[in-house]
Amino acid sequence: MSGLRSIQSEKRKLFALVAMLLILSAVVFSLYKDKPVTTATWIWDATIITEQADDVIAFAKENGVNLIYLHIEQNKIAPDQYRSFIKAAGQAGIKVDALGGDRNWALTDNQSNISSFISWVKDYNSQAAEAERFQGIHVDIEPYLLSRWEKHKDDVIEQWMENMEFVVSETKKDPGLTVSADLPFWIDTLKVPGDSEKVSSWMLDRLDSITLMAYRNYAEGPNGIVDITQRVLADANDRKKASVIVGVNILESKEGDNVSFHKQGTTEMERELSILQSALAQSPSFAGYAVHDYKSWRKASQ
Numbered sequence: 001m002s003g004l005r006s007i008q009s010e011k012r013k014l015f016a017l018v019a020m021l022l023i024l025s026a027v028v029f030s031l032y033k034d035k036p037v038t039t040a041t042w043i044w045d046a047t048i049i050t051e052q053a054d055d056v057i058a059f060a061k062e063n064g065v066n067l068i069y070l071h072i073e074q075n076k077i078a079p080d081q082y083r084s085f086i087k088a089a090g091q092a093g094i095k096v097d098a099l100g101g102d103r104n105w106a107l108t109d110n111q112s113n114i115s116s117f118i119s120w121v122k123d124y125n126s127q128a129a130e131a132e133r134f135q136g137i138h139v140d141i142e143p144y145l146l147s148r149w150e151k152h153k154d155d156v157i158e159q160w161m162e163n164m165e166f167v168v169s170e171t172k173k174d175p176g177l178t179v180s181a182d183l184p185f186w187i188d189t190l191k192v193p194g195d196s197e198k199v200s201s202w203m204l205d206r207l208d209s210i211t212l213m214a215y216r217n218y219a220e221g222p223n224g225i226v227d228i229t230q231r232v233l234a235d236a237n238d239r240k241k242a243s244v245i246v247g248v249n250i251l252e253s254k255e256g257d258n259v260s261f262h263k264q265g266t267t268e269m270e271r272e273l274s275i276l277q278s279a280l281a282q283s284p285s286f287a288g289y290a291v292h293d294y295k296s297w298r299k300a301s302q
Helices: 002-033 053-062 079-091 108-127 153-171 185-189 199-206 225-238 266-280 294-301
Strands: 038-043 067-071 095-100 136-139 178-184 209-213 244-249 286-292
Touching: 038 294, 053 079, 053 294, 067 079, 079 095, 079 108, 095 108, 108 136, 108 153, 136 153, 153 178, 153 199, 178 185, 178 199, 185 199, 185 209, 185 225, 199 225, 209 225, 209 286, 225 244, 225 266, 244 266, 266 286, 266 294, 286 294
Parallel strands: 038 067, 038 286, 067 095, 095 136, 136 178, 178 209, 209 244, 244 286
Antiparallel strands: none
16 A cells, blocks of 8 residues: 555656646746847948938838848948947847958958958947947858868868957957857858867857858758758857857849749748747747848848
8 A cells, every 4th residue: 555655656746847847848938939039131232321221220120120230331431320320220229230251351361351340340439429339240251252262171261260269359359349250051060170179169159149141041841941050059059159140041142042032032031030930949049030131131022
């Protein structure tokens, strides 16, 4: 009889444990489901903020955009024009990061160009009111577009890493600035030269966030957006980095039929982004999505 009571007691404990785990899972899912989601876009032709600032901000608000990567054009746009736009964007709940980059920025010979970009942003912020400042520095450096990539990959990766160290160290001299970068979804296949560490892990350890260019026009299924981002998201989860923004493309592309929503249009893109968000909601590292780029997105919406 005592044995029966012991079994029943153990069953009750097991049921209680299962119930607690279910409740905890529900709470965790709710937290991730309801966490703030970034919706970002790139503005490469920054002259648009001098001519159509109100339209840009209205479009951003209509589409839930809360982060803009705004290209810095030192010789075309006066600081006053950046200040005016950033202030108006902030009033609409939109953060603005300074965007810069070039494939050649992967090479140490071009570190002076990186320095000029970062110095300009820091000088600008030092003279701007708080509401008019850039929130972060965002770089788009794509070394695999260099002609020397295939034959001298390790050398290019080493120089790229050195320049990224420079980007981070120079940016972080201003504690008010975040630092982030665009990276290809397959970056986890690259290894740090002479080491077993993945370049993706190396980047995650140094950057506040990354925007993963997962340029596919469908969310689910083999080689879809969810599929191709899983490895980097898992790595970020392991490193406790809630910092991966998933980028999609609506710019016309000649790279294949499945890398852009240009032909499908915005309705189909929004449907796939909704599927994406639901699929990744429980991933701690998933921070939201970004649409490349503003001009193409706006044109496709008309």
